[in-house]
Amino acid sequence: EIVMTQSPATLSVSPGERATLSCRASQSVSINLAWYQQKPGQAPRLLIYGASTRATGIPARFSGSGSGTEFTLTISSLQSEDFAVYYCQQYNNWHTFGGGTKVEIK
């Protein structure tokens, strides 16, 4: 089973600043990596798939990069609605989620 590790667990950022979230796979997942955003009381929402392709309706301030075992989600200028928990997911061998990164207001 592929293990996905996200860091940091919590990221404190001021509105308008850049946020960089990391996700590491225990073995290569190629670019079979997605990112989701989850707000309290809501189901997760797909942000990025194929490591770097934005899902429909996702603002350009969200970008993904990486391949193999190292991936990054960058939010270029944090808006108030972006404070949430973010999960990476590998789908190279069935599915595994990372433990999540909570982006909170600094």
Place this chain on the structure above:
Amino acid sequence: EVQLVESGGGLVQPVRSLRLSCVVSGFTFDDYAMHWVRQAPGKGLEWVSGISWNSDNIGYADSVKGRFTISRDNAKNSLYLQMNSLRAEDTAFYYCVKDISSGGAYYFDYWGQGTLVTVSS
């Protein structure tokens, strides 16, 4: 409008069984793989199980293998999860989730609102 509506959650004693159901609408159910994903209160997401459009390809997380069984009825636009030998650590919200592919090996584009399963004596 795509809708996924879970039901069947509730309070159940350890080692007992429970069956979850998910009825979908707004898309052609038998064109897509489906999954169950769970989330313990205040914790992260855990993929539980997935099933391809024709039930030929089924997978389980190690944590539930041998205890949970996923199935689907395409005629009823329904997905199921039979959960046996339940443990306290199975306590979670269980989400019904749609894959973007038919085989089950891609990412997820629609989620239900979840049904809560509480395992406690």
